[in-house]
Structure formats: structure tokens, C-alpha cells
Amino acid sequence: MTARKAASTLFMGALWVAGLVAVIPLVLIVYYVLLKGLPAVHVGFFTQTAPPPGVPGGGMSQAMWGTGLIVGMATLISVPLGVLTAVYLSEFGRGRLAVGVRFVAEILLSTPSIVAGAFIWALVVVAMHSFSALAGAIALTVLMWPIITRATEETLRLVPDELREAALALGVPRWKMVLRIVIPTAGSGILTAVMLAVARGFGETAPILLTSLGNDFLNTNPLQPTDAVPLRIYNYAQSAFPAWQTLAWGGAITLLGAVLVLSIGARLLSDRQQRRLG
Amino acid sequence: MEERSTTRSVSDAGVPVRRRLRIGDLTLRGGTVAVSLGLVVLLAGLLVVLATGAAPALSQLGLSFFTSRQWDPVTNHFGALPYIYGTLVTSTVALVLALPVSIGLALLLNEVRSKWVRNPLTVLVDLLAAIPSVVYGLWGLFVLAPALNTYLAPFLARTLGKLPVLGALFVPTPAVGNMLNAGVILAVMIVPIITAVTREVIATVPADLREASLALGATRFESIRMAVLPYARSGIVGATMLGLGRALGETIAVSMVIGNGLGISASLLAPGYTIPAVIANEFREATSTGLQHSALLALALVLVVIALVLAGASRLLVRRSERGFR
Amino acid sequence: MSDLQVIGLNAWFGADRVLGDINMKVEAGRVTAIIGPSGCGKSTLLRCLNRMHEEVPNARVTGKVVYGDWDLYGPDVDPTDVRCHIGMVFQRPNPFPTMTVLENVVAGLRLRGHYDRASLHDNAERAMRLAGVWDELKDRLNRPGGRLSGGQAQRLCIARALAVGPDMLLMDEPASALDPISTQQIEDTIQELKETVTIVIVTHNMQQAARISDRTAFMLRESHDRPSALIEYDETRVMFTAPTDKRTEAYITGRFG
Numbered sequence: 128m129t130a131r132k133a134a135s136t137l138f139m140g141a142l143w144v145a146g147l148v149a150v151i152p153l154v155l156i157v158y159y160v161l162l163k164g165l166p167a168v169h170v171g172f173f174t175q176t177a178p179p180p181g182v183p184g185g186g187m188s189q190a191m192w193g194t195g196l197i198v199g200m201a202t203l204i205s206v207p208l209g210v211l212t213a214v215y216l217s218e219f220g221r222g223r224l225a226v227g228v229r230f231v232a233e234i235l236l237s238t239p240s241i242v243a244g245a246f247i248w249a250l251v252v253v254a255m256h257s258f259s260a261l262a263g264a265i266a267l268t269v270l271m272w273p274i275i276t277r278a279t280e281e282t283l284r285l286v287p288d289e290l291r292e293a294a295l296a297l298g299v300p301r302w303k304m305v306l307r308i309v310i311p312t313a314g315s316g317i318l319t320a321v322m323l324a325v326a327r328g329f330g331e332t333a334p335i336l337l338t339s340l341g342n343d344f345l346n347t348n349p350l351q352p353t354d355a356v357p358l359r360i361y362n363y364a365q366s367a368f369p370a371w372q373t374l375a376w377g378g379a380i381t382l383l384g385a386v387l388v389l390s391i392g393a394r395l396l397s398d399r400q401q402r403r404l405g
Numbered sequence: 406m407e408e409r410s411t412t413r414s415v416s417d418a419g420v421p422v423r424r425r426l427r428i429g430d431l432t433l434r435g436g437t438v439a440v441s442l443g444l445v446v447l448l449a450g451l452l453v454v455l456a457t458g459a460a461p462a463l464s465q466l467g468l469s470f471f472t473s474r475q476w477d478p479v480t481n482h483f484g485a486l487p488y489i490y491g492t493l494v495t496s497t498v499a500l501v502l503a504l505p506v507s508i509g510l511a512l513l514l515n516e517v518r519s520k521w522v523r524n525p526l527t528v529l530v531d532l533l534a535a536i537p538s539v540v541y542g543l544w545g546l547f548v549l550a551p552a553l554n555t556y557l558a559p560f561l562a563r564t565l566g567k568l569p570v571l572g573a574l575f576v577p578t579p580a581v582g583n584m585l586n587a588g589v590i591l592a593v594m595i596v597p598i599i600t601a602v603t604r605e606v607i608a609t610v611p612a613d614l615r616e617a618s619l620a621l622g623a624t625r626f627e628s629i630r631m632a633v634l635p636y637a638r639s640g641i642v643g644a645t646m647l648g649l650g651r652a653l654g655e656t657i658a659v660s661m662v663i664g665n666g667l668g669i670s671a672s673l674l675a676p677g678y679t680i681p682a683v684i685a686n687e688f689r690e691a692t693s694t695g696l697q698h699s700a701l702l703a704l705a706l707v708l709v710v711i712a713l714v715l716a717g718a719s720r721l722l723v724r725r726s727e728r729g730f731r
Numbered sequence: 732m733s734d735l736q737v738i739g740l741n742a743w744f745g746a747d748r749v750l751g752d753i754n755m756k757v758e759a760g761r762v763t764a765i766i767g768p769s770g771c772g773k774s775t776l777l778r779c780l781n782r783m784h785e786e787v788p789n790a791r792v793t794g795k796v797v798y799g800d801w802d803l804y805g806p807d808v809d810p811t812d813v814r815c816h817i818g819m820v821f822q823r824p825n826p827f828p829t830m831t832v833l834e835n836v837v838a839g840l841r842l843r844g845h846y847d848r849a850s851l852h853d854n855a856e857r858a859m860r861l862a863g864v865w866d867e868l869k870d871r872l873n874r875p876g877g878r879l880s881g882g883q884a885q886r887l888c889i890a891r892a893l894a895v896g897p898d899m900l901l902m903d904e905p906a907s908a909l910d911p912i913s914t915q916q917i918e919d920t921i922q923e924l925k926e927t928v929t930i931v932i933v934t935h936n937m938q939q940a941a942r943i944s945d946r947t948a949f950m951l952r953e954s955h956d957r958p959s960a961l962i963e964y965d966e967t968r969v970m971f972t973a974p975t976d977k978r979t980e981a982y983i984t985g986r987f988g
Contacts, residue, residue: 146526244684307842333538
């Protein structure tokens with residue numbers, strides 16, 4: 128009897144250890160990013176562009192604008208695509224086509240991000256004879272479209288059928304019911320989906336590497352090679368210059384900050400939405 | 406007697422269906438169907454484009470693409486064995502480390518009733534999934550790798566390294582980047598995904614099964630072993646496959662800590678190279694004259710096929726596991 | 732207002748035929764109650780009357796429903812037009828949570844393309860007075876529609892259905908989710924409404940049917956392999972005092988169901 132109890136206690140203890148082990152890296156990462164990144168963050172970090180090798184100072188402004196440009200375009204493309212796909216799955220989708228589309232959306236979530244980069248390189252960069260922010264945005268779309276679709280479909284399914292019926296019973300055609308009742312009711316849930324996708328877009332390095340290439344200078348032309356924060360971190364981290372390494376940590380703090388704010392914000396929003404519709 | 410059948414159903418079940426959709430309904434429905442088909446076309450396009458790009462390398466190099474150790478743009482010969490090996494080794498290490506932690510964590514989140522523990526823990530694990538891989542890589546390069554190289558690697562070499570057979574895995578090398586470091590970083594990165602899917606599966610185990618076993622006098626350990634794990638097994642396998650897919654495809658963090666060395670070494674403490682890492686590192690510098698781009702696209706094709714097959718199989722397993730209870 | 736004639740109506744969910752050959756005439760300007768044990772298809776019958784049944788996936792209808800001389804299942808009929816003439820109130824109050832009280836009431840009109848503010852407001856006031864909810868809510872027109880008590884929300888939903896200007900209202904157990912006081916208010920509202928609209932109400936509460944209806948229909952599904960049938964349909968006082976079918980009598984005297 129006591130041996131069984133002891134085994135159980137031991138096992139539960141092991142579960143707690145697993146929980147602790149899983150969470151420790153998060154704490155350590157946030158700690159070190161703050162520790163090493165804060166010294167790099169000053170006004171010039173946000174206003175200046177890349178410094179020459181070995182020269183201290185400089186900033187990441189070109190990379191921040193570039194990330195904004197690339198992720199902004201990717202969002203503009205992937206939000207309508209993702210939401211419309213989700214509307215199909217939740218409001219019209221029946222039968223084999225819907226099962227197929229849902230399955231494709233699910234497995235596309237597992238596309239390795241480097242593969243999205245290689246795909247868009249072969250499709251867009253080769254055709255346009257140039258690396259560009261637009262190619263980067265399309266590569267990110269490959270990753271963001273299924274994310275938005277999945278999360279939006281889930282949130283559309285939270286909208287009670289009673290509201291759909293109420294609208295139909297008022298003599299409202301189905302398409303208006305979807306656009307004016309279902310989508311607004313799911314509103315903050317859709318916003319959550321978009322925020323999660325944008326957070327993912329901010330952090331992606333590999334697809335940008337093969338499509339946008341990077342740029343030491345500020346570029347606002349979507350058809351030209353463009354820099355991005357994660358790309359800069361990647362390059363600077365592997366350099367031999369301490370000044371560049373410091374900049375990498377500064378980039379990490381801005382990137383991690385943006386991603387965590389988006390993720391936590393998305394979580395709060397979705398909790399509220401679930402309470403409201405639950 | 407005339408009975409006119411007037412049906413207007415949205416089913417695809419093959420019943421005679423007379424649809425009278427208004428123009429707005431038709432537009433929205435048609436638009437969403439078209440966009441949804443776009444997603445399917447995207448997947449198909451991805452496979453076709455990569456296959457087309459990979460064709461020259463695969464047809465000229467044949468099987469040697471997978472079996473040769475020589476990757477040389479100068480002689481225009483590309484053998485991917487070192488990358489395949491490195492990818493498999495690091496992913497295996499990652500799974501070995503991440504699986505117990507993820508399953509333990511998922512069980513913990515299922516067992517703990519207090520929302521004061523469960524909610525923060527869930528949020529933290531979700532945030533772990535949100536950290537960009539380049540930040541993992543930066544941290545791995547400057548914090549984790551030095552720590553592992555200073556403390557863990559010598560320790561493993563002194564202890565496990567002395568064992569027969571197993572010892573070959575822990576032969577020390579002076580390299581800073583190595584496959585063990587990459588495996589550890591990957592493990593941290595895939596814990597959230599395996600945990601999330603495992604939790605999803607465990608949550609569908611009916612509560613009365615648990616309660617029945619507890620009512621028989623089982624301890625919590627016994628009830629988990631008897632009433633939870635057996636029913637969640639295929640779901641956990643599915644979760645593992647999804648984690649494996651993630652680990653195989655992870656690029657940036659791995660390439661920053663693995664050392665990017667071209668040898669094939671049995672020791673985890675030696676540098677290695679992975680498929681995604683070589684694509685990331687060589688793609689921009691590749692010359693367009695030889696087969697290098699084609700070889701890299703072939704690697705991308707191999708990667709995505711494996712990842713998609715794993716994801717699809719995982720989804721089916723998880724769904725079957727969940728449906729078992731409903 | 733016109734009479735509504737149900738002729739040889741059958742309804743399916745997938746392969747399951749739930750309604751079998753229903754024939755009945757709903758008289759204009761009166762309150763018709765449909766009673767029967769749960770699962771007897773009374774809600775399905777109600778939903779066939781304004782073509783809501785077909786919105787359920789795999790659901791199917793055959794037969795005729797004729798309103799005045801308008802064949803509602805005729806080949807060129809747009810179901811959304813049907814629903815404008817024959818409104819519906821559901822079991823659970825379902826105001827649109829993203830809209831204010833006023834927006835809820837005029838939602839049907841606005842979504843059908845009426846945008847004139849003054850006339851929308853007039854319509855809202857008229858509908859809310861009819862639904863007996865104007866005095867309570869006239870100072871809260873801009874509050875969120877999702878934050879009302881159950882009884883107020885349900886009367887708001889009645890007002891919302893009335894604002895479109897239907898001359899028939901289908902009510903699917905409108906008071907079953909409400910407390911006794913709210914139920915009483917809904918019943919009062921129904922009594923006043925029948926001056927303006929024909930009402931068909933589904934209820935599992937026989938006392939309610941006896942209190943508020945002029946005519947009562949009793950439905951029964953006697954076994955799972957047979958569809959529900961209309962057992963008896965007559966003036967309410969006849970049904971509750973001298974039913975002709977002994978199954979009706981058994982149900983009304985509480986011997987089953």
C-alpha cells in the first residue's frame with residue numbers, strides 16, 4: 128500500500144519537474160535578452176542604419192522599416208485570403224471539398240519556413256530577377272494564410288448558430304448574415320488570429336533570407352532587396368565584432384518584445400471573446 | 406396525385422438539389438470557394454515548383470544524391486548524406502529530450518485542478534512557442550552552448566563516454582558548435598507543440614474512465630497509467646510526429662549552434678550540418694551555372710514532403726484517437 | 732393577413748423522415764398552438780412554415796405550404812421573402828451581441844437595405860410598443876443588446892421580428908427559457924399581438940397552450956421508424972375538454988409525455 132502511494136507521489140513529483148524544466152528556458156531567454164539587449168537600445172538604435180564592420184554605434188532602423196514593410200504587405204495579402212478560406216470552411220463548407228481544404232490548411236501549418244523561402248525564391252525571385260520585399264511578403268503569406276484560416280475558423284465556430292438563425296429568420300440573405308452578423312460577432316477572435324499570424328511573420332528569418340536578402344540601407348521600394356530585424360540578428364550574431372553582437376541583442380529585445388506583446392494581447396483578447404460568447 | 410418535390414439543400418449527398426441562390430449568396434460562396442481552392446493550389450504549386458527545380462539534380466545525381474558524402478560546388482557533385490545524417494541525429498536527440506518533458510507537462514496540466522497553476526503554466530508554454538527561432542539561436546549561441554560545452558559535455562564524456570557502444574556518442578571534440586547543442590535547442594523549441602497536441606488528446610479521455618479507476622482505489626499514478634495513457638497512445642504518437650516534423654524543418658536556431666561542419670561523426674559532441682541549415686547558408690551564394698540551386702531545391706523538396714507526410718499522419722492519428730471516445 | 736394551408740408536408744433530416752403527410756390550416760388572426768411530447772417534430776413543422784427547416788444541413792422538405800394564394804415552396808420563391816412575411820422567435824433569446832438595443836430591433840430592415848434613420852426609428856418604436864418592451868427600454872436604446880435580462884431580451888427579439896412587418900409570427904417555445912414573471916409578460920404580449928399578426932406557437936406547456944391559444948394541434952411520433960403525424964387539430968377549448976382521439980386525451984390528461 129505504502130509502496131504504491133510512494134510511487135504515485137514520486138510520479139507526480141516527476142510531472143512537476145517536467146513542468147519546471149519546460150518553463151526554465153523561457154525565463155532564461157527573457158532574462159538574457161533583457162540583460163544583453165538593454166545596453167544596446169538607445170535612440171540611435173532606432174534611427175541609425177547599419178554601421179560599417181567593427182565600428183561601434185549604429186542602429187537597426189533600416190531593418191525595422193523593412194520588417195514593417197514586409198510583414199505589412201504579408202498581412203494585407205494573407206488576412207483576406209485566410210479569413211475568406213475560414214468563412215468557406217465554417218459557413219459553406221460541407222462534403223469532400225471542405226474536408227480536403229481543412230486538411231490542406233492543417234498540414235500547411237507544418238511547412239518548414241525555409242521551404243516557403245525556397246519555393247518563393249524559385250517562383251518569384253527567379254521570375255523577377257531580383258530579391259525583394261514583395262517576395263518576402265509572399266513567402267510569409269505561405270506561412271500566415273493557414274495560421275489565419277485555422278484560428279479564424281475556430282473563432283467563427285464559436286458564434287452561436289442561434290444568431291445565424293435569427294438573421295435568416297428576419298429574411299436576411301445568407302451572404303449578408305455572414306458579413307454583417309457572423310464576422311462582426313467573431314470580430315475580436317479574428318483580430319486574435321491576425322495578431323498571432325503577424326507575430327509569426329515578425330519572427331521568421333529563413334524565408335526572408337532567401338527572398339528579401341537583406342540591405343544595409345533603408346529601402347522603401349517593395350521590388351528591391353529589403354532588410355529585416357530577424358535577418359540582421361542572424362547576421363550580426365555570427366559576426367566576429369562585439370559591436371555587431373551587441374546590436375544583435377538589441378534586435379532580439381525589440382523582436383521578442385513585439386512578439387510577446389502580440390502573443391499576450393492575442394491571448395487576452397481570445398479569453399475575453401470566449402467569455403463573451405461562452 | 407402530383408407531389409412536387411421542392412428541395413433546396415446545401416448537401417453534397419447526391420440528392421436532387423435545386424439551388425436558387427441569389428447573386429450575393431452566389432458571389433460570397435463562389436468567392437470563398439475560389440480562395441479555398443487557392444490554398445490547395447498553393448500546396449500543389451509548392452510541390453510542383455520544388456519538384457521542377459529539383460529535377461536536374463535528382464536526375465543527374467540519382468541515388469548518389471542521398472548516399473554520397475561529397476558536396477562540392479566546384480566539381481558540381483552534390484551528395485546530401487552529411488545533411489541528412491545531421492538532421493536525423495539532431496531531431497532524434499530533440500525528441501528523446503522533449504518527449505518525457507512534454508508528456509509530463511501535458512499530464513500535469515491535465516491533473517492540476519487549480520487554475521492558479523494551470524493558467525500561468527499554459528500561458529508560459531504558449532509563449533515558449535511564440536519566441537522567434539532567431540532569438541533561440543542567439544541565446545543558444547551565446548548562453549546555452551558555452552554553458553553546455555563547459556559543464557555538460559565534459560561530464561558526459563567522463564561518464565557515458567566510458568561506456569561501451571554508447572560511449573561513441575560522447576567522444577569529446579574541441580568544437581564550439583555541435584549536434585548535442587542543436588538537439589537541446591530543438592528540444593526546447595518543440596516542447597510546446599508536442600505538449601499542446603498531447604493535451605488536446607488527453608483532454609478527450611472521458612472523465613468517468615478516470616473516476617472509475619480512482620473509485621477502484623487506484624492511486625493517481627495508477628489511474629494515469631491505466632486509464633489515460635493507453636487511450637491517448639496513438640494521439641501521443643501523433644503529437645510526436647508533429648514535433649519531429651517541426652524539428653526536421655527548423656533552420657535558423659540549429660544553423661547557429663550546430664557548427665555547420667561537413668563530417669559525419671558518431672559523436673554528438675562533434676559539429677554537424679542539417680538540411681535546412683545548408684539551404685539557408687548556401688542558397689544566396691549558389692551559382693546559377695551548376696547544379697547547386699537544383700540540389701538545394703531537392704533538399705527543400707525532401708524536407709517538405711517528409712514534414713507534410715508527418716503532419717498529415719499526425720492529424721489522422723490524433724483525430725482517430727479523439728474520435729475513439731465520442 | 733391570410734390563412735396558411737399546409738398540404739401533404741413531409742420533412743427529413745438526412746435519411747430520417749421526421750414529418751409525415753401533415754395537412755392543416757392555420758387561420759388568420761388567431762393564435763394556433765402546436766403541442767406534443769418532445770421529439771414529436773413540432774419545431775420542425777414550425778420551421779417548415781417559413782422555410783427555415785432547409786437551413787439545416789441535409790434537411791429536406793416535400794409538399795406544399797400555401798399562404799393566401801402564394802405557394803411558399805413554389806419554384807420562383809425566394810425564401811428570404813417568405814421569412815419577411817412570416818417571422819420567427821426562438822426558444823433562447825438571441826439578440827445580436829454586437830448591436831445596441833435599437834440596432835437589434837431594426838436589424839432586419841437595415842440588412843434588407845432600409846437606411847432612412849427617421850423611418851427606422853419610427854418602425855423600431857412601433858415594433859417595441861407592440862412587443863410591450865418600449866417603456867422599459869426606450870431610455871436604453873443605445874445599450875448593448877446582449878446585456879438584457881432573459882425576458883427583456885426575448886421581447887426585444889419579438890420586436891426585432893415584428894419590425895420587418897410580418898403578418899404571421901412563428902414562436903418556438905418562446906418562454907421555455909424564462910422565469911414565471913417573464914413568461915407571463917410574453918403571454919400578455921401574445922394576446923395583444925393577435926390583433927396585428929397571426930401567431931403559431933410551439934409549446935411543451937399544455938397550460939400555456941390552453942391559456943393563450945384559439946386553436947391547438949397535437950402531434951405525436953409513435954415510433955422511431957415512423958414519421959411524426961398530426962393526431963388532432965381543433966378549437967383549443969374542444970381539444971382540452973372533449974378530444975376525439977384517445978392519444979390526445981392521454982397526453983392532455985398527463986398520462987404520458
